[in-house]
Amino acid sequence: MSAQSYSQGRQDKSLLAMTIGAAFDLTVARFAEREALVVRHQALRYSWAQLAEVVDRHARALLALGLQAGDRLGIWAPNCAEWCITQFASAKIGAILVNINPAYRSSELEYALKQSGCKWLICASAFKTSDYLGMLNGLLPELAQYLPGELRSEKLPELRGVVSLAAEPPAGFLPWAELSAIAAAVTAQALRERQDSLQFDQPINIQYTSGTTGFPKGATLSHYNILNNGYMVGESLGLTEHDRLVIPVPLYHCFGMVMGNLGCLTHGSTMIYPGDAFDPLATLAAVAEEKATALYGVPTMFIAELDHPQRSAFDLSSLRTGIMAGATCPVEVMRRVINDMHMKEVQIAYGMTETSPVSLQTSADDELEVRVTTVGRTQPQLQSKVVDEAGNLVAHGQIGELCTRGYSVMIGYWGNPQATAEAIDQDGWMHTGDLAVMNEQGYVCIVGRSKDMIIRGGENIYPRELEEFFFTHPAVADVQVIGIPDQKYGEEVVAWIKFHPGHSASEEELRSWCKERIAHFKTPHYFKFVEAFPMTVTGKIQKFRMREISIEELSEAAAQRLSSNHR
Numbered sequence: 001m002s003a004q005s006y007s008q009g010r011q012d013k014s015l016l017a018m019t020i021g022a023a024f025d026l027t028v029a030r031f032a033e034r035e036a037l038v039v040r041h042q043a044l045r046y047s048w049a050q051l052a053e054v055v056d057r058h059a060r061a062l063l064a065l066g067l068q069a070g071d072r073l074g075i076w077a078p079n080c081a082e083w084c085i086t087q088f089a090s091a092k093i094g095a096i097l098v099n100i101n102p103a104y105r106s107s108e109l110e111y112a113l114k115q116s117g118c119k120w121l122i123c124a125s126a127f128k129t130s131d132y133l134g135m136l137n138g139l140l141p142e143l144a145q146y147l148p149g150e151l152r153s154e155k156l157p158e159l160r161g162v163v164s165l166a167a168e169p170p171a172g173f174l175p176w177a178e179l180s181a182i183a184a185a186v187t188a189q190a191l192r193e194r195q196d197s198l199q200f201d202q203p204i205n206i207q208y209t210s211g212t213t214g215f216p217k218g219a220t221l222s223h224y225n226i227l228n229n230g231y232m233v234g235e236s237l238g239l240t241e242h243d244r245l246v247i248p249v250p251l252y253h254c255f256g257m258v259m260g261n262l263g264c265l266t267h268g269s270t271m272i273y274p275g276d277a278f279d280p281l282a283t284l285a286a287v288a289e290e291k292a293t294a295l296y297g298v299p300t301m302f303i304a305e306l307d308h309p310q311r312s313a314f315d316l317s318s319l320r321t322g323i324m325a326g327a328t329c330p331v332e333v334m335r336r337v338i339n340d341m342h343m344k345e346v347q348i349a350y351g352m353t354e355t356s357p358v359s360l361q362t363s364a365d366d367e368l369e370v371r372v373t374t375v376g377r378t379q380p381q382l383q384s385k386v387v388d389e390a391g392n393l394v395a396h397g398q399i400g401e402l403c404t405r406g407y408s409v410m411i412g413y414w415g416n417p418q419a420t421a422e423a424i425d426q427d428g429w430m431h432t433g434d435l436a437v438m439n440e441q442g443y444v445c446i447v448g449r450s451k452d453m454i455i456r457g458g459e460n461i462y463p464r465e466l467e468e469f470f471f472t473h474p475a476v477a478d479v480q481v482i483g484i485p486d487q488k489y490g491e492e493v494v495a496w497i498k499f500h501p502g503h504s505a506s507e508e509e510l511r512s513w514c515k516e517r518i519a520h521f522k523t524p525h526y527f528k529f530v531e532a533f534p535m536t537v538t539g540k541i542q543k544f545r546m547r548e549i550s551i552e553e554l555s556e557a558a559a560q561r562l563s564s565n566h567r
């Protein structure tokens, strides 16, 4: 047995048996005067006592809006103080927070709101190229006719109202600023009673991930899932109330809201948001000016920081630790983060939304070589295994699918028992779709993916979802989407398109068609128009061959550009 790829994390660290609201109150009581949250782009700072005051006020407001425990509350906004306040306020009243990617366009938003049955939505005004209020007005033209809280929409029958973070939102939206006044209708005692009635195994968060089946699925996570994952991640980093963590990763993803916010909450550390979205300069400035001790990021973020021409102008010597995760972490980038950014104790974490997210992590006392070349060992209180196609354990050193079991495995996909049963087997193992190798000491290397997924700059893109989307274009007869390696983003999206006879569309037309409908990061970087796809004799499309052809053609095109520039 011992030669087989199974490992168990440490058992000596107890899990936290409490709700997020209870954990929040404990931290506030212990560290009231210490800094809790710094939001640099909004020039906001809160001690834990100040944060508790706003969180409790907004929790009472959410009660006043009629949110019951188990009701869904959507949030569609880039990183901001209101995101953090809503996360903790909704946890206190037991409303399930539905994270909506700020890059979503209206069709993706409609799907998430409808599938989860959101009763209320909190939304930003505009961000980058997204005009949230405009998109919502397009989706819900009737919004202005109803008082907030009384909305009746055919498209979104469960939605009752929308809270806007805009300073002066149009008619029909409830301004965020009015929540404070609304809170007066609910007593502190009523909030206490609601909070005390909650159980830690209840669902508290839904995050959409697309999977390979085309439509996004809502990974449903409990207090216990995410509070404990944030706690264990923070324990691994050795976080304390003296640590200050810069969080440039998005809050709508587990990396921000669990590993970041809940990692800090469970250790009394300070959460620092450098900007509404990732910006290397703002991140470097946040580290230097806030004397941060820890920094998170996906590999492409660290690369952008390391390569920034002004990096040496910033004193990063306060940094001690941090996490690189979300995609394969190149060894050279890890070495540069250790040497050039002073992150001597930096760790790699591996996980997925469905497992809250982290299931494997390197640790500060691992040998350097192991720390930069593997994703570490199984996290405390969890189990990992690597299996073959028949589901049997493989020997150490053999490739197979990585599976995770334990407290971190999601409750299931919201309203989708079939997809849940396909992902979590009868024995409780979450099948990750990632290919891995485990060695005798239990260290794991991720070597590929059995699932069809592209990771572009830390954002997951599911070819199947994009293919379904392109099929809705009137000129498109068939489409295949692949990922190819890219120096800046890790991978880039390529769409091979076959038109209906007599139909066509230019690359520009397809690009602007995408721009109006789907998140910008999903829009293919390259298009290739074809009459047919490479096939096996049995008629199976050969994506690997398409990948080879695209890589070859694009490197030839790049070489030609280079030589004509030199002419």
Ligand code: AMP
Pocket (backbone or CB within 6 Å): 209, 324, 325, 326, 327, 328, 329, 348, 349, 350, 351, 352, 353, 354, 357, 375, 432, 433, 434, 446, 449, 460
């Ligand atoms: P998400 O659900 O967005 O957290 O994405 C999860 C997926 O990201 C995993 O299934 C992996 O394919 C990939 N991933 C996450 N962390 C790592 C890592 N450290 N190394 C390689 N791939 C990773």
